[in-house]
Amino acid sequence: MATFYTTMSWLLVFGYWFLIAGITCRILIKRRSVPSAMTWLLIIYVLPLLGIIAYLTLGELHLGKCRAQRARRVWPCMAIWFKNLQSIQNPYPTQNSEIAQPLFHLCANRQGISGIKGNQLELLTSSYHTLRALIRDVEKASHNIEMVFYIWKPGGQADELAEALISSARRGVYCRLLLDSAGSVEFFRTVWPNRMRNAGIDVVEALPVSLLRIFFRRMDLRQHRKMVLIDNHIAYTGSMNLVDPRFFKQNTKIGQWIDLMARMEGPIATTMGAIYSSDWEIETGQRILPVKPDKKVMFLEKKNDRTILVIASGPGFPENIIHQAILTVVFSARKKLIITTPYLIPSDDLLHAICIASYRGVDVSIVIPRHNDSLLVRWASRAFFSELLEAGVKIYQFEGGLLHSKSILVDEQLSLIGTVNLDMRSLWLNFEISLVIDNHQFGSDLARVQENYIAKSRLIDMNCWVQRSYWKRILERLFYFFSPLL
Known part of the structure; x- marks a missing residue:
């Protein structure tokens, strides 16, 4: 009997580590962003059983x-x-x-x-x-x-x-x-x-x-x-x-x-x-x-x-096209860039592109709701504020309700509106759609709407932001850890 229990124990240990190794190899083989891969590996190693179940259910794009x-x-x-x-x-x-030319060429080549x-x-x-x-x-x-x-x-x-x-x-x-x-x-x-x-x-x-x-x-x-x-x-x-x-x-x-x-x-x-x-x-x-x-x-x-121009994303559509389109738009900005989004959890590439635009001298503004319906997203998004503020990006918190509008305006000429949030789910996962309008008159109309949002918002002051309490910083970093999965 003792031999049986010993054998079963070794089999369970072997099976456990074999499963961990298999999931690890699967994560490494999949070509995903380093932060996302590291997040999943840490979750699996810290919480093995829950981590494996979470990865099998949420870690890969299983459409069925x-x-x-x-x-x-x-x-x-x-x-x-x-x-x-x-x-x-x-x-x-x-x-x-x-x-608009770079974006229109991108979409002509990628979606035909x-x-x-x-x-x-x-x-x-x-x-x-x-x-x-x-x-x-x-x-x-x-x-x-x-x-x-x-x-x-x-x-x-x-x-x-x-x-x-x-x-x-x-x-x-x-x-x-x-x-x-x-x-x-x-x-x-x-x-x-x-x-x-x-x-x-x-x-x-x-x-x-x-x-x-x-x-x-x-x-x-x-x-x-x-x-x-x-x-x-x-x-x-x-x-x-x-x-x-x-x-x-x-x-x-x-x-x-x-x-x-x-x-x-x-x-x-x-x-x-x-x-x-x-x-x-x-x-x-x-x-x-x-x-x-x-x-x-x-x-x-x-x-x-x-x-x-219509851009559609999701399983079966050109891969990563929404993410590529937004990156192209941000890099095309020369004078002014205004973004409104209810959820701000950008990819590293998009975060850096927005910061670079500001460093290039572009007047960059981001308008988000002061309060939203997701506690996880609210705290995770705050982890990006410091880097954006240091780059000179103006962050406005809308106080007139939950600002759910998703829009990007470049130099009052190129407009994007649709269903896409600046978070990982919209950029990489869900079925989304966005309209692109290359027209100065429409851009002026959208600018007036965005200016109305800004008028009802509170600008985050860099000096006040750096003085926030340490418990808030801890929560921001804790939820930031899960940002690649949100």
């Missing part, structure tokens, strides 16, 4: 076998669709500004399509007016409505939109709704999904969360896009989830969420439709062929038309 196979075949098909789009006469602008001209574009700064405009467009829809959101929270105007969507479906409009399982968990527990399905709406729960799937797919990989497509001609995207701020997370006592959305009319809607088709196929396996724009009417020059 079926979804991964679909993702691998989707983008080549979309690349062919984008290439065929070039056969339409003059879909692209003849030239871009000097600031650059900016599309001939669009009307409206910047929506109020959630109330965004929802009113959405309801009007849904009520007027005649052919199809497609939506994808991270969060749909019932209540207020969100319910009005749901009723408008149901009414449109009952009068023959083909409606598809793709909602993230984790973000919209409250929605799927209400009567709305059944009501919508009974009306003929295809409602799909994206990336379902359950204990049974925990070792087969990464649970924190989320469908983070926010898009609405109507009749292949009208499109919305930006930072706003499908929520009425008056009814959303009021128990956090941090104020209403402040968002930024864009409403577009023109051929950019069909380009975004190709992205939606990809998301739908990855999730359901059903192929929806994106509609080609009518070359006779869609690309005609119009008064105040805008060239818009």
Whole structure:
């Protein structure tokens, strides 16, 4: 009996170290950033069992076998669709500004399509007016409505939109709704999904969360896009989830969420439709062929038309393209760079690029909420303040609610708005979308919005910052340790 227990003990010790060695080799073989690799190794060595479970569930980009196979075949098909789009006469602008050229060239080479001209574009700064405009467009829809959101929270105007969507479906409009399982968990527990399905709406729960799937797919990989497509001609995207701020997370006592959305009319809607088709196929396996724009009417020059570039990221899309795009934008800045983001946990490359821009003489401002809904992110982001402040970057803390707008403005010429936070999850993991607009007038409009945010913010003073208490510094460094995983 003693021999048996001894043998079992040695087998357990051998198995334990074999598992540790295997996970270590897997981390080292994967080409990931050094901080991320070191963080995982430390977690595994300090908390072996919990660390191994955490790595197997959160350490790698597991989309799931079926979804991964679909993702691998989707983008080549979309690349062919984008290439065929070039056969339409003059879909692209003849030239871009000097600031925008590097980014447009990057996206043309990496995703096979650059900016599309001939669009009307409206910047929506109020959630109330965004929802009113959405309801009007849904009520007027005649052919199809497609939506994808991270969060749909019932209540207020969100319910009005749901009723408008149901009414449109009952009068023959083909409606598809793709909602993230984790973000919209409250929605799927209400009567709305059944009501919508009974009306003929295809409602799909994206990336379902359950204990049974925990070792087969990464649970924190989320469908983070926010898009609405109507009749292949009208499109919305930006930072706003499908929520009425008056009814959303009021128990956090941090104020209403402040968002930024864009409403577009023109051929950019069909380009975004190709992205939606990809998301739908990855999730359901059903192929929806994106509609080609009518070359006779869609690309005609119009008064105040805008060239818009769409960048989409996530499994199956060009790897790291959002991260590369933001780096390109920061390095393109010559005079002024303004960034608004609710979550500030940049990669080392992005942190250094922002600091270098400031050292180059660029006037760099970052606007973040003073309070947000994530304690981990709040403290982890503070660990980056010292380096940014030392480089001369101005950091503003917005006090008018939770600033959820994601925007970048370069020299009041090149604008980026969309769903991308400056954190590891948006840069490397989630399904995201961003719009790029190369236009000085639109840049001026966005500048006014950002200046309004700054007017409601408190500037962090470097002298006061260095005098903060030691317990705060300890918390910042502790949470910074987990920043590659947030």
